[in-house]
Amino acid sequence: MPAQVLDGRPVANRILEEVAAGSAELAAIRGRPPALVAVGVGDDPATRSYFRSIGRLAEKAAIRFEARYLPADASTDGLIEEIRRLNVDPAVDGILVQMPLPAHLDAARVAETLDPKKDVDGITPDNAGRLFLGRPQLVPxxxxxxxxxxxxxxxxxxxxxxxxxxxxxxxxxxxxxxxxxxxxxxxxxxxxxxxxxxxxxxxxxxxxxxxxxxxxxxxxxxxxxxxxxxxxxxxxxxxxxxxxxxxxxxxxxxxxxxxxxxxxxxxxxxxxxxxxxxxxx
Structure with a gap:
């Protein structure tokens, strides 16, 4: 007998319904919806496809989403500067840095720069350490x-x-x-x-x-x-x-x-x- 196919779409829809309700409640309290900014480097088709998918589902979840792309030859310092701006932006709640980064970039430095409180994919040493210790907050x-x-x-x-x-x-x-x-x-x-x-x-x-x-x-x-x-x-x-x-x-x-x-x-x-x-x- 062929395997049961585990369709993820109904699972995702259930989660999105819960997130949409929570987002609407939060927006009513503070006057704006949760906001996520995703940062990619270069013109990788997988990254662009993923960011488009996030944008479509973010609408269902009542979350404001923005994708930002740095050029393929961006430096580590340039990427870090962009992350620091997002770290201190009060209108941004979550930051996603798409991994893996191009080989010429220092992924460890980038992860260490990201504010753990906005690190929605759990890549910072703080969030990774919490997961290791069994005290997770934001996880991958x-x-x-x-x-x-x-x-x-x-x-x-x-x-x-x-x-x-x-x-x-x-x-x-x-x-x-x-x-x-x-x-x-x-x-x-x-x-x-x-x-x-x-x-x-x-x-x-x-x-x-x-x-x-x-x-x-x-x-x-x-x-x-x-x-x-x-x-x-x-x-x-x-x-x-x-x-x-x-x-x-x-x-x-x-x-x-x-x-x-x-x-x-x-x-x-x-x-x-x-x-x-x-x-x-």
């Missing part, structure tokens, strides 16, 4: 989006073997911590993991966010496993994930599609984080 929206999908479909996490493929600061590492906090037994894999397929076949919950289209094939998946595909790769075929969806759905018990899986939930969670930041602002 992508891994939370994956967990929201599991909860919405009643898929248990506690006591299960979870494997995370990818170790980025915005997905793999925080996702592993969140799964640990849900009492899963977690293994983190990466590009230097030996015999990757042997490890992934042990997973009851397989989470993939390595940025390599089609990385996970059917022979790498445990029968009836839950597969969360966090990949967003632009190819000649359009947007695809890190999992060979058509093949893996014949093996897995449940799987998220790309597009339409974790993506819309991630955006909804980002907007929920913006509302939370606005309430504290």
């Amino acid at each position: 929206s992508t891994p939370v989006g994956g967990l929201e999908v599991l909860r919405a479909y009643g898929i248990p996490i506690e006591g299960r073997r979870a494997v995370v493929v990818g170790r980025s600061n915005i997905l793999g590492k925080p996702l592993a911590l969140m799964l640990l906090n849900e009492n899963a037994t977690v293994t983190v894999c990466h590009t230097r993991t030996r015999n990757l397929a042997e490890v992934t076949r042990e997973a009851e919950i397989l989470c993939v966010g390595a940025g390599r289209p089609g990385l996970i094939t059917a022979d790498m998946v445990r029968p009836r496993a839950v597969v969360l595909d966090f990949g967003t790769n632009w190819t000649e075929r359009g947007l695809v994930g890190d999992v060979d969806f058509e093949a893996v759905k014949e093996v897995a018990g449940a799987i998220t599609p790309v597009p339409g899986g974790i993506g819309p939930v991630t955006t909804a969670v980002l907007l929920r984080n913006t509302l939370e930041a606005a309430r504290r602002h």
Whole structure:
């Protein structure tokens, strides 16, 4: 029997309805809606697509959204100057700096510059440290989006073997911590993991966010496993994930599609984080 397809759109819509109600309530109190500014560097099509998606969903969530783009040759100092302006702008509640940044930019310095109270994607050392210590405030929206999908479909996490493929600061590492906090037994894999397929076949919950289209094939998946595909790769075929969806759905018990899986939930969670930041602002 083919896997259950975990459609993220109804999950996202539920979150957006809750955010819209909270945004309207806050706007009535202080005279303006929550405001989010997203900053991208260069002309990456994935970034522009993501920002357009945020804009569409922000309207549903009653949140003011603005996208700003710096040129591809922007310097670290130039990006930091832009962030500092947003940090002190009283009309801005949340700031998203799209990661990963181009290789010539110092992502660590950028993250350290961002005001933790406006850091709606949880990239600052302050928010990352809080997550590590089990005292989270603003947390990365992508891994939370994956967990929201599991909860919405009643898929248990506690006591299960979870494997995370990818170790980025915005997905793999925080996702592993969140799964640990849900009492899963977690293994983190990466590009230097030996015999990757042997490890992934042990997973009851397989989470993939390595940025390599089609990385996970059917022979790498445990029968009836839950597969969360966090990949967003632009190819000649359009947007695809890190999992060979058509093949893996014949093996897995449940799987998220790309597009339409974790993506819309991630955006909804980002907007929920913006509302939370606005309430504290």
